[in-house]
Amino acid sequence: MNVNAASREMVRAPSAIGTTEGYMPGFGNDFETEALPGALPRGQNSPQKCNYGLYGEQLSGTAFTAPSHQNERTWCYRIRPSVKHVGRFSRIELPYWKTAPHIVPDVVSMGQFRWDPAPLTDEKLTWLTGMRTMTTAGDVHTQTGMASHIYLVTESMVDDYFYSADSELLVVPQQGRLRFCTELGIIDLEPKEIAIIPRGLVYRVELLEGPARGFVCENYGQKFELPGRGPIGANCMANRRDFKTPVAAFEDREVPSTVTVKWCGQFHRCEIGHSPLDVVAWHGNYAPCKYDLRNYCPIGAILFDHPDPSIFTVLTAPSGVPGTANIDFVLFRERWMVMEHTFRPPWYHKNIMSELMGNIYGQYDAKPHGFVPGGMSLHNMMLPHGPDREAFEKASNADLVPEKLDNTMSFMFETRFPQQLTEYAAREAPLQDDYVDCWNGLEKKFDGTPGVKP
Numbered sequence: 001m002n003v004n005a006a007s008r009e010m011v012r013a014p015s016a017i018g019t020t021e022g023y024m025p026g027f028g029n030d031f032e033t034e035a036l037p038g039a040l041p042r043g044q045n046s047p048q049k050c051n052y053g054l055y056g057e058q059l060s061g062t063a064f065t066a067p068s069h070q071n072e073r074t075w076c077y078r079i080r081p082s083v084k085h086v087g088r089f090s091r092i093e094l095p096y097w098k099t100a101p102h103i104v105p106d107v108v109s110m111g112q113f114r115w116d117p118a119p120l121t122d123e124k125l126t127w128l129t130g131m132r133t134m135t136t137a138g139d140v141h142t143q144t145g146m147a148s149h150i151y152l153v154t155e156s157m158v159d160d161y162f163y164s165a166d167s168e169l170l171v172v173p174q175q176g177r178l179r180f181c182t183e184l185g186i187i188d189l190e191p192k193e194i195a196i197i198p199r200g201l202v203y204r205v206e207l208l209e210g211p212a213r214g215f216v217c218e219n220y221g222q223k224f225e226l227p228g229r230g231p232i233g234a235n236c237m238a239n240r241r242d243f244k245t246p247v248a249a250f251e252d253r254e255v256p257s258t259v260t261v262k263w264c265g266q267f268h269r270c271e272i273g274h275s276p277l278d279v280v281a282w283h284g285n286y287a288p289c290k291y292d293l294r295n296y297c298p299i300g301a302i303l304f305d306h307p308d309p310s311i312f313t314v315l316t317a318p319s320g321v322p323g324t325a326n327i328d329f330v331l332f333r334e335r336w337m338v339m340e341h342t343f344r345p346p347w348y349h350k351n352i353m354s355e356l357m358g359n360i361y362g363q364y365d366a367k368p369h370g371f372v373p374g375g376m377s378l379h380n381m382m383l384p385h386g387p388d389r390e391a392f393e394k395a396s397n398a399d400l401v402p403e404k405l406d407n408t409m410s411f412m413f414e415t416r417f418p419q420q421l422t423e424y425a426a427r428e429a430p431l432q433d434d435y436v437d438c439w440n441g442l443e444k445k446f447d448g449t450p451g452v453k454p
Contacts, residue, residue: 061223102420146415161277171214177207239295365405368388377435
C-alpha cells in the first residue's frame with residue numbers, strides 16, 4: 001500500500017485511552033501503539049509473517065544482558081527494515097558540531113565565562129547546519145561525558161534525516177517551535193518544554209515557528225533517568241506521568257532522501273529512495289519523549305538555609321561513581337523563598353562538577369544583570385563563583401519576608417568532567433569579556449572586631 005505517498009504529513013495512531021493529543025503519558029513505561037489496526041503483533045515479538053507485509057525489527061538502547069530494570073528496547077513493525085534506510089556512506093563536514101575529546105591548544109578553558117545569546121540570522125540553517133558546539137567533556141569513544149550546543153534553525157529539513165550513534169540529545173528550546181518527526185512518532189516542541197531523542201533513532205526536524213534558538217545537551221554516557229528522591233519520597237520534582245511519548249506515526253513516501261549519521265564524532269551521509277520514517281506500529285520502552293518544565297514541582301527549605309542545587313535536578317545520567325553524575329539537568333524556575341536568617345541566593349562555592357547554565361527567560365537571582373534569556377555561562381570544575389556585588393548586597397540587607405521568585409527559568413548542564421571550550425565558543429560566540437569583573441566590586445568587610453557587620 002502507498003499511504004500518504006505525496007505528502008509529508010505522517011499517518012498517526014488514532015487517539016486511545018491514556019493518550020493526550022497524540023502522546024502517551026509516563027517515563028520509561030512499556031508502551032504499545034499502532035497507526036494501522038492490527039499492525040502490532042499480539043502475544044509475541046517476531047511472528048513468521050507480520051500483518052500488512054511489515055518487517056519486525058528490534059531497536060536496543062542497552063546491552064541485551066543489562067539488568068531487567070535498566071534494559072531498554074523497542075520492537076518496530078516497519079515497511080522496510082532499517083538496513084534499507086542506509087547505503088554507501090561518504091564523509092561530510094559539519095564544522096561547527098564538535099565531539100569530545102576536543103581540545104583546542106590555544107583556547108583557555110579554565111575560567112568563568114558568560115555569553116550573550118547567539119544572534120539570530122537570515123542564513124539558511126537546518127537542525128544540522130545550525131548546530132554550534134560550545135563545550136565538550138569526556139570521551140565519546142569510551143561513552144563518557146557530554147557536549148553542550150546551541151542551535152539556530154531558520155528552515156526545515158526536507159527529505160533529509162539524521163541519527164546519532166554517539167549520544168542521546170536533551171533539547172531545551174528558548175525561542176521558536178520545532179517538530180521532531182521520528183521513527184516512533186511526532187514531538188512538537190516549544191519553549192518551556194524539553195525533549196529527549198534517544199541514541200540511534202532516525203528523525204528530521206521541521207520549523208513550525210521561527211527562527212528557532214535553543215540549547216542541546218549531548219549525552220555520551222548512560223541514558224537520562226529520573227533522580228532518586230531519597231527521603232523526599234514518591235512525589236514532587238519531575239513526576240513520571242508528566243512525560244509524554246508520541247503515538248506511532250509513519251510515512252510511505254517514494255522520494256530521493258538523504259540520511260546523515262553521527263558516528264564517533266564524524267558525520268557520514270548516504271542517499272536512499274524513500275522516507276525512513278516507516279514504523280507503522282511499535283512496543284517497548286526505548287522511545288523519545290517530551291516534558292513540560294512548568295510541571296516541575298521544586299522542593300526547598302521552609303525554615304533556614306537552603307539545600308544544594310542538586311535538589312532541583314530534573315534528570316540525571318549516572319556515571320560509574322555512585323552519587324556523581326555523568327550529567328545532571330537542573331532547573332531553576334519560579335518558586336517561593338521563605339527562609340529565615342538566611343542568605344537566599346546561591347552561595348559562593350567551588351565544585352568538583354563543571355556547571356554550564358542557560359537562561360530560558362527572565363532574570364536569574366544571583367546575576368541580576370548580564371545573564372539574559374538565550375545567554376549561557378560556564379563555571380568550570382573547582383573554579384569559584386557565586387553572586388555578584390549587587391546580588392550580595394541586596395540579599396544581605398533584604399527584609400526576609402516570604403518572597404516569590406517570579407518570571408524566571410534557567411537551567412544547568414552539570415558534569416563531573418571539565419568542559420573544554422570550542423573555537424566557536426572562544427572566538428565567534430558573543431563572549432562577555434568582562435564577565436569575570438562582576439566580582440570586582442565585592443568589598444572586604446572584615447575588621448577584626450566581633451559582631452555582625454553592616
